[in-house]
Amino acid sequence: NALDFSKNPDYQPRLKLTDPEHALHYNNFYELGTSKEDPFRNADKLNTDNWKVVIEGECSKPTTFDMDDLLKLEQEERIYRFRCVEGWSMVVPWIGFPLAKLLKQVQPTSKAKFVEFVSIEDSNLPGQRFRILDWPYREGLRMDEAMHPLTLMATGIYGEALPNQNGAPIRLVVPWKYGFKSSKSIVKIRLVEKQPFSSWMVATPSEYGFYSNVNPNVSHPRWSQAKERPLGSFFKQKTLMFNGYENEVAGLYKGMDLKKYF
């Protein structure tokens, strides 16, 4: 399952990588079950054969991409911090390409203000037998967030193709936002004019906002976000503003009240 990729020297921070044993076996992927071990245990329930990604909506060239086409794009490795809203974190080498590269191909129109991501819906997925969330899983970004150079479409992890439990065959990675914004197993990307509602916003609007930027100063209603526990570690460390990507992304939110737009 090795992928063809090169290391992008701009994104090789000197951070201690999370033990892959942890990153590949401790996952939130409710389509495959709600406990952390479920996604790995039920990984074979996710069928990724003949995968296609539809890009439609406010664009001049709506396109359906075969997974093979997407893998022909230049793949690069980037090491990112990853912070879950639940208070744990990891440092992972992703392989993929910037989402902006893909979106430019479909030529978004001036009406494209937001991007909606739709994940797989399949009656064989054990988690989707229950309406724990409003299936299929939906997430969204503002257009400028989606076009940001940090925003990655990942096809691999630790040098290999994405395992099913990590969101195969293609997922989003937005490193300055809480993990649930980084949709897994994406089948559709919609360019839209109005801010979409994510599955978590529908489930618990008071706890999960559209932006969900990592912010140690804004608590989740039920727990503090000031600290995080790196996977494999007993003790916590301080959470960084925008998960350590403040220099790169703070400009996107200039003048916004981040408590209000959480």
Add this chain to the structure above:
Amino acid sequence: MTTALKVFLFSLLCSLPAWDLAWRFLNDELGANPVEFLEHHTGDWTIYFLLLTLSITPIQKFFKPNWNRWLMPMHLVRRVLGLSAFGYALLHLATYLVFDMGLSLTDSVNDIIERPFILIGMVSLILLIPLAITSTASWQKRLKRHWQTLHKAIYTLTFLGILHYALLVKADLFQPLIYLSLFAILMLLRIRFDS
């Protein structure tokens, strides 16, 4: 076998999950999120033992087993189960205070004030203390009829323990609802028999 030995062996049996956790702790087998693992398991065992404690009365009323013959006097079975629940609750609290709060008093106080589910857990654990202390025969004699009134608090405290769990879950309420159903059944069995 003497009763004292039976009590000792039964307590040892109830402490097996704790030894399992200790073994995993020492051998680095607690998984990716070791603290969450400890918190979830000690929390689950607290609720299991609370529910087991609450099931003694219904078992007695339905089956009238010969406790002494099969195990040991009923009140001793219940006492060991109740104290085990208390023990797991203490381990649960200790894990939280040491690894989540880093033993910081300010952090703990802030967390308790800000998070309703932490407050509920903490209050129910504090209220378990007088029950644990007065679980002995001498306290039972000293408190007379008040003893039973005091120990009926276990009903409310078990409910609060389950609520504490339900309030921390992100979306999937399946497990806390199972616990709540078991609790409800154990309570309903009592109502029928008391009247």
